[in-house]
Amino acid sequence: MARIIILFVILFVSLSEVEAISFKITNRCRNTIWPGFLSGATSPPLPTTGFRLSRGKSKSVTIPPSWSGRLWARTLCSQDPTSRSFSCLTADCGSGKVECSGSGAKPPATLAEFTLNGTGGLDFYDVSLVDGYNLPMLILPKKIVLGGCGATGCLVDLNGACPRDLKLLAPGRRGGVACRSACEAFGDPRYCCSDAYATPDTCQSSVYSLFFKHACPRAYSYAYDDKTSTYTCATGADYVIIFCPPPYTSEKLLGSRKDGATLPLVNKSMIHLQ
Numbered sequence: 001m002a003r004i005i006i007l008f009v010i011l012f013v014s015l016s017e018v019e020a021i022s023f024k025i026t027n028r029c030r031n032t033i034w035p036g037f038l039s040g041a042t043s044p045p046l047p048t049t050g051f052r053l054s055r056g057k058s059k060s061v062t063i064p065p066s067w068s069g070r071l072w073a074r075t076l077c078s079q080d081p082t083s084r085s086f087s088c089l090t091a092d093c094g095s096g097k098v099e100c101s102g103s104g105a106k107p108p109a110t111l112a113e114f115t116l117n118g119t120g121g122l123d124f125y126d127v128s129l130v131d132g133y134n135l136p137m138l139i140l141p142k143k144i145v146l147g148g149c150g151a152t153g154c155l156v157d158l159n160g161a162c163p164r165d166l167k168l169l170a171p172g173r174r175g176g177v178a179c180r181s182a183c184e185a186f187g188d189p190r191y192c193c194s195d196a197y198a199t200p201d202t203c204q205s206s207v208y209s210l211f212f213k214h215a216c217p218r219a220y221s222y223a224y225d226d227k228t229s230t231y232t233c234a235t236g237a238d239y240v241i242i243f244c245p246p247p248y249t250s251e252k253l254l255g256s257r258k259d260g261a262t263l264p265l266v267n268k269s270m271i272h273l274q
């Protein structure tokens with residue numbers, strides 16, 4: 001009997017040590033989206049690198065421990081009837097297929113960035129608009145822990161409100177389909193935090209990055225916008241990533257979470273822009 005119990009204990013301990021976590025990806029957008037994943041260079045591969053997700057549907061993806069990488073969602077995708085090549089008007093990964101197979105998103109794209117089990121056994125995650133914006137996104141850790149595991153995201157639809165110089169237009173589509181970063185639009189080192197501006201002291205926010213920051217106070221708006229944009233959670237948490245979260249979700253979250261995250265998820269003064 002004792003032996004069986006010990007066996008169970010060993011089995012349980014070893015199982016919980018290697019236990020993978022999951023990302024639940026949810027599409028609350030009006031249309032189909034095609035999420036894409038890119039693993040970091042030293043990161044274990046994922047069971048999928050891209051898939052189709054219909055409106056209202058969710059899909060859980062098993063994530064190996066200590067994974068790092070990014071995910072996004074492609075929009076307005078189609079397959080060419082003659083070449084059979086698959087491509088998207090925003091955030092295309094250029095693989096010609098629904099699976100991204102090691103290719104990243106073509107900007108502009110709203111990115112979710114993760115480093116699981118990083119420094120100090122913490123998960124680090126953020127929503128980044130450094131490569132522009134194409135969809136509203138919310139990262140929601142399933143654990144709620146005092147002093148950590150805050151929700152982050154960019155909940156405002158910025159495609160309509162996007163400054164004219166940054167707007168990505170598509171033939172036959174009214175309004176913009178995405179919003180470029182100033183770096184991509186103008187290639188100026190000042191906006192890209194490159195060359196003489198490659199340090200936190202020399203690269204400052206700009207009128208363009210402030211447009212993103214004011215709408216989405218928790219999201220990265222330019223490369224060195226670290227202080228208010230990186231979130232942490234004790235490792236082992238599962239995450240829900242919602243594309244186009246309904247606005248009332250944010251109200252509920254803000255009301256129920258006392259995690260010390262003082263910044264609002266969405267700047268209410270920007271809601272009228274939608």
Ligand SMILES: *[C@@H]1O[C@H](CO)[C@@H](O)[C@H](O)[C@H]1NC(C)=O
Nearest residue numbers: 017018065066117121235236
């Ligand atoms: C986190 O990483 C450390 C090594 O850096 C490893 O020993 C530990 O098992 C990892 N924890 C999880 C939950 O993956």
Ligand SMILES: *[C@@H]1O[C@H](CO)[C@@H](O)[C@H](O)[C@H]1NC(C)=O
Nearest residue numbers: 213214215217264267269270
């Ligand atoms: C909200 O937006 C307004 C107007 O753009 C801006 O002045 C204010 O600083 C923003 N608030 C936050 C928390 O970003």
